[in-house]
Amino acid sequence: MTAAPFISLKNVRKIYRTRDTEFEAIKDVSLNVMNGELVSLVGPSGCGKSTLLKILAGLHPHDGGEVQIGNDEIPFDPSQDIGMVFQQPLLLKWRRIVENILLPAEILGRPMKESRERAIDLLNMVGLDGFGDNYPYELSGGMQQRAAIARALIHDPKLILMDEPFGALDALTREKMNLELLDIWQSSRKTIIFVTHGIQEAVFLGTHVAVMSTAPAEIADYFDVDIPHPRDLNTKTDEKFGTYTRRIYQLLGM
Amino acid sequence: MPSAATWRKITTIILVHIAFVALWWGAVIIGDIPAYILPTPLQALQTLGEENYNWGTHFIATSQEIFGGYILAVIVGVAFAVMFTWSRRTDETLMPLLVTLNMIPKVAMAPLFIVWLRFGVTTNIVITFTICFFPILLNTARGMREVEPDLLDLVRSLKGSQWQILTKIQFPGALPYIFSGMKVATILAVAGAIVGEFIQSDRGLGWFMLVTQEALNTDAMVMALLLVTLIGVVLYGIVILLERIFVVQDARVE
Numbered sequence: 001m002t003a004a005p006f007i008s009l010k011n012v013r014k015i016y017r018t019r020d021t022e023f024e025a026i027k028d029v030s031l032n033v034m035n036g037e038l039v040s041l042v043g044p045s046g047c048g049k050s051t052l053l054k055i056l057a058g059l060h061p062h063d064g065g066e067v068q069i070g071n072d073e074i075p076f077d078p079s080q081d082i083g084m085v086f087q088q089p090l091l092l093k094w095r096r097i098v099e100n101i102l103l104p105a106e107i108l109g110r111p112m113k114e115s116r117e118r119a120i121d122l123l124n125m126v127g128l129d130g131f132g133d134n135y136p137y138e139l140s141g142g143m144q145q146r147a148a149i150a151r152a153l154i155h156d157p158k159l160i161l162m163d164e165p166f167g168a169l170d171a172l173t174r175e176k177m178n179l180e181l182l183d184i185w186q187s188s189r190k191t192i193i194f195v196t197h198g199i200q201e202a203v204f205l206g207t208h209v210a211v212m213s214t215a216p217a218e219i220a221d222y223f224d225v226d227i228p229h230p231r232d233l234n235t236k237t238d239e240k241f242g243t244y245t246r247r248i249y250q251l252l253g254m
Numbered sequence: 255m256p257s258a259a260t261w262r263k264i265t266t267i268i269l270v271h272i273a274f275v276a277l278w279w280g281a282v283i284i285g286d287i288p289a290y291i292l293p294t295p296l297q298a299l300q301t302l303g304e305e306n307y308n309w310g311t312h313f314i315a316t317s318q319e320i321f322g323g324y325i326l327a328v329i330v331g332v333a334f335a336v337m338f339t340w341s342r343r344t345d346e347t348l349m350p351l352l353v354t355l356n357m358i359p360k361v362a363m364a365p366l367f368i369v370w371l372r373f374g375v376t377t378n379i380v381i382t383f384t385i386c387f388f389p390i391l392l393n394t395a396r397g398m399r400e401v402e403p404d405l406l407d408l409v410r411s412l413k414g415s416q417w418q419i420l421t422k423i424q425f426p427g428a429l430p431y432i433f434s435g436m437k438v439a440t441i442l443a444v445a446g447a448i449v450g451e452f453i454q455s456d457r458g459l460g461w462f463m464l465v466t467q468e469a470l471n472t473d474a475m476v477m478a479l480l481l482v483t484l485i486g487v488v489l490y491g492i493v494i495l496l497e498r499i500f501v502v503q504d505a506r507v508e
Contacts (some may be wrong), residue, residue, distance in 0.1 A: 054407070056413045057407070058411065059407050059410055059411060078413070079411075079412060079413035082411045082412070084407065084408050084411055086404045086408075088402070088404065089404050090404055090405045090408065092422075092423070092427070093425065093427075093502055093504050094426050094427075094429070094501070096503045103422065104408075104412050105421065106418075107409060107412045107414040107418055107422070108412055135502055135503075135504060136504070137502075137503070137504035157414070163404075
């Protein structure tokens with residue numbers, strides 16, 4: 001018997017309409033994600049990756065197909081169970097880091113005392129211990145993004161949606177953040193959907209990779225990344241790693 | 255404890271003002287300028303001892319007009335901006351009208367206000383309010399709109415209410431813009447009060463300048479001007495101080 005998927009997308013379609021034009025962003029996307037998987041969503045710019053993420057987040061309605069998140073064993077509450085990380089940290093300039101991390105807990109009306117303790121734990125987890133009382137501008141871009149990840153975890157959501165979270169960072173910081181994200185994922189056991197246009201990044205992080213075609217998007221390829229966790233930088237020189245990345249490059253016509 | 259750089263700044267401010275007064279004084283003496291054209295700083299100051307001038311009454315009246323009109327404009331301006339942000343329809347309906355109304359030279363409204371309300375401190379408060387209202391409203395409205403769409407998505411993904419978006423994101427985010435509008439309005443507030451007094455009044459430093467002009471008491475006119483400037487500087491100083499308290503350094507709009 002196979003377990004039910006945590007996320008199940010069936011023939012999802014999305015059309016953006018303005019007064020006199022229609023733009024089909026997503027033509028047909030079907031995808032099953034099991035609980036605790038880290039799925040990399042990779043594809044060319046403007047291929048509808050972010051759109052798919054917004055549909056998952058319940059921010060945009062879809063125009064066809066089915067979107068099902070949660071199952072009998074793992075119920076999903078759309079208001080409580082989503083954590084989001086964007087390309088920009090989007091921290092509130094006027095709040096100290098710890099207050100920034102607490103924002104989702106405040107919005108959800110969670111008890112503040114426990115949330116505050118949890119925020120301190122998360123600061124340690126993302127390597128920002130001692131920076132809780134700093135303002136965002138006092139932190140580097142990488143550190144701000146760590147705070148954004150901690151913010152996405154504060155309300156203990158079951159699903160983390162990440163939209164090119166390391167895309168604005170320099171190459172070295174990005175590598176470092178990749179390793180740390182894997183640590184965070186392994187210790188928190190969250191389901192993560194990770195949108196990126198970095199092919200290496202997609203393979204390095206993902207338990208699975210979904211490759212999307214240019215808009216109107218379809219899933220052009222979907223595969224397991226058969227490289228065991230924990231992974232480290234040696235993974236990148238692994239023969240399998242090269243095979244996977246080449247597979248994506250070829251699909252994207254490069 | 256202020257840093258060395260702060261002290262240097264303060265010293266510069268004091269020195270440049272002393273230098274200005276010295277220059278004025280020197281010019282009067284060297285140029286042998288008669289007192290009815292331009293008195294020395296000391297001659298201007300000496301008029302404060304003249305009891306018939308009722309400095310206290312005029313100073314208080316003008317202060318009431320400036321502060322009264324200004325504070326009213328801040329409260330109503332910000333309230334309107336919040337209303338516009340809250341309801342898109344209100345914004346779309348009223349904004350075009352407000353843009354037109356903003357084009358009316360507010361100074362030219364003053365004679366009408368005096369017809370409608372009769373002259374007096376209250377009328378001058380209304381005139382000051384009218385002239386200060388628009389920059390505060392427009393700056394605040396702009397600040398409320400300058401929110402990253404992704405940040406709104408983050409709050410919406412948690413099913414945050416419009417009230418939460420307003421109080422946690424938009425309003426604090428708009429604070430730097432509110433202060434920017436308030437700074438512009440300080441200068442306008444002083445001008446507004448004086449214009450009201452010029453047109454018709456029976457007290458206030460502006461009115462007093464007209465009275466002393468008839469007798470060519472230039473020393474008293476100059477002293478009145480200095481006092482008006484003092485009120486303006488105090489108002490500006492309070493605004494800057496509040497900005498320092500409420501707006502994080504990084505977020506200030508210069």
